[in-house]
Amino acid sequence: MHSLSNFAFTRVLNEDPILKTLTLLGTVPVTATAATTATTEEKSPEVQSVILIIEKTHFATQSSESDITRRISELLSTGSNDIYHWWNAIILEGKAHDPDLKMTVISPATEAHISKYSRQERKMITETAEIYHKAILPWIESQPKSRIQWVYNILEGLKEQENILLRDNDPDTGFIVLPDSKWDKRTLSSLYLLAISMRSDIRSLRDLKPEHLPMLKNLRDKIMALVPVRFPGVASDEVRMFMHYHPSYYHFHVHVTHVSAQVPGSTVGQSHLLDTIIDNIENIDPDYYRKASIRFALGVNHPVYALIQGFQSVAQ
Known part of the structure; x- marks a missing residue:
């Protein structure tokens, strides 16, 4: 189009x-x-x-x-x-x-896209580890790979290569960095980048374990070094890195923004700071995200909302 x-x-x-x-x-x-x-x-x-x-x-x-x-x-x-x-x-x-x-423009737009972008009520809900492993994980695993084909197009060098700011091809700790589509690519106070992991076995923060710490730290450290050089005027202490839970797609990625940027999903109830994620795994509990009950805000049209409501009604 x-x-x-x-x-x-x-x-x-x-x-x-x-x-x-x-x-x-x-x-x-x-x-x-x-x-x-x-x-x-x-x-x-x-x-x-x-x-x-x-x-x-x-x-x-x-x-x-x-x-x-x-x-x-x-x-x-x-x-x-x-x-x-x-x-x-x-x-x-x-x-x-x-x-x-x-x-x-999203074309063609599926019913899932229409539901996602429609105005909807948002609720604070709690996902226990049991709910995740019994109800949510099977649903995630059932999602066709074609839904995130655009991610693999970037990782495999087929699309958007002109936008890539950093590429680390290490299969275990590597990632690519490019501007997020929501950024205008010129206003530094609203800087918004996206870091996408080379690994395909990490779907969300629920999958993160101690063996992933080198990847998380590599991503954090290289981005902190990249941004002040690539974008003069943005200091390393003005960079915010976070993950969404639930993410909009289930392939490990990190959002990188200017600390002043008011971007969707950067508020409490959806975002988790990368430094906090690393600390939870390294110093609190190696299996923190496999065990934790996670409370978050979610639109009532999201499939996860119905899955959690359904699981809780059966449990009662």
Whole structure:
């Protein structure tokens, strides 16, 4: 999909006024190439579902040419009080080097994608070690490898190689680092990188054991050395590294952000600092994550939520 000219709006999945994002569901015509891949028994659909994620980019301040005030065409007063005045503003068309919006397209979008990106209630729930091993782990193991084919495309050198900032090919302790798709690649205060392990046997922090400490420390130390060199102005003590639980995909990866960046999933109830993970395994209990009860926030549409609710209802 290279254009939005054929995008037909279906509905709004979500909007976040704090993060300045809007998520839309729509359809686009199936391309001739995609249509020819359908089997003779299954007629190819004429359209396919598409998710469009629109995000307001960070305001550029690097030069006078990108001064946002030069692009304001109209101010609409919304009120005033003493020395304070508020307006809505209409911005003129942006320039290629200073875009106003960042867009992500998921095409074709499955029902799982639609559920994930739809607005949903979030609940704090507790996953005991028993629930994980009896209910959650079998579900994780049942997930088709094709769902994370994009990860293997990067690791195997097939896609996004121009974005890789660091590659360590060691099969046990190696990883790659590249910009996260949510970062605009220019605003250092919102720096967001992704480190993906070369190993395919670690699905989440539940799998981590003492034998993985060299990999965890190698990743931490090399990223701490990389960021200040690759991104002058970001000091090593401004780098935050964490994992999500549950992660959005079950292949070991670490999120790397500027400590000031307000990014989804960096709050208590979803993120676990890499240094804390290392300390728990090294100094608290070698089997910490196999034994621990983990409490986290989860959307009610997530399959794990239903699995935990189902397990608890049967246990009662």
